[in-house]
Amino acid sequence: MLKNIVFDMGNVILDFDPRKMASFFTKDEEALDILCTELFSNKEWLELDKGVTDEETALKGICERVPEKYHGLCRDVLYNWYKYFLPIEGSYEAVKELKERGFGMYMLTNAALSIHEYRKNSPAFDLMDRILISSEEKMLKPDSEIYIRLLEKFGLKAEECLFIDDSEANIRAAEAIGFYGLIFDKRDPQSMIRRVDEIIASEKK
Numbered sequence: 001m002l003k004n005i006v007f008d009m010g011n012v013i014l015d016f017d018p019r020k021m022a023s024f025f026t027k028d029e030e031a032l033d034i035l036c037t038e039l040f041s042n043k044e045w046l047e048l049d050k051g052v053t054d055e056e057t058a059l060k061g062i063c064e065r066v067p068e069k070y071h072g073l074c075r076d077v078l079y080n081w082y083k084y085f086l087p088i089e090g091s092y093e094a095v096k097e098l099k100e101r102g103f104g105m106y107m108l109t110n111a112a113l114s115i116h117e118y119r120k121n122s123p124a125f126d127l128m129d130r131i132l133i134s135s136e137e138k139m140l141k142p143d144s145e146i147y148i149r150l151l152e153k154f155g156l157k158a159e160e161c162l163f164i165d166d167s168e169a170n171i172r173a174a175e176a177i178g179f180y181g182l183i184f185d186k187r188d189p190q191s192m193i194r195r196v197d198e199i200i201a202s203e204k205k
């Protein structure tokens with residue numbers, strides 16, 4: 001029986017749109033291209049999410065691939081991007097509705113330790129019972145070990161959980177362990193509610 005909802009954070013709760021966030025720092029198109037390809041989502045970004053590097057080391061690696069004139073910009077963005085990591089319209093309301101319906105509320109996110117700086121960006125964080133952060137576990141989605149860690153640490157059963165993530169790979173990995181899944185599209189936050197109702201209806205049959 002469905003008892004718990006496990007939410008991804010980026011592109012489920014907060015809008016992870018590198019170009020949009022970077023454009024708060026520069027309007028230069030070349031600089032925006034470089035930030036999108038060399039800073040956001042690059043190797044160092046994943047290492048920060050995995051908790052195996054720190055910002056200064058990451059910045060050094062990024063700057064090796066970037067013209068010197070952008071090094072100051074890269075520093076500024078790496079340390080401040082999350083100030084512009086803002087809520088997806090309608091997501092909080094959908095999450096709140098699920099909380100009010102009595103589901104256990106969990107978050108499983110690939111995120112660097114800087115998440116503690118931007119938890120206040122959405123009130124949805126405060127609706128969570130527990131949050132599992134990749135950089136604190138030294139594991140990343142979609143590796144199966146992080147889903148197993150979530151279940152063990154919080155005492156959950158996969159078959160009682162719906163996992164909501166915008167990444168198909170992350171959902172397939174969760175489903176392989178027995179979770180229900182929803183590949184989330186941030187343009188349609190109410191899909192969370194519809195998926196829950198669909199699962200409940202299927203369990204009644």
Ligand SMILES: [Mg+2]
Nearest residue numbers: 008010011166
């Ligand atoms: Mg995501």
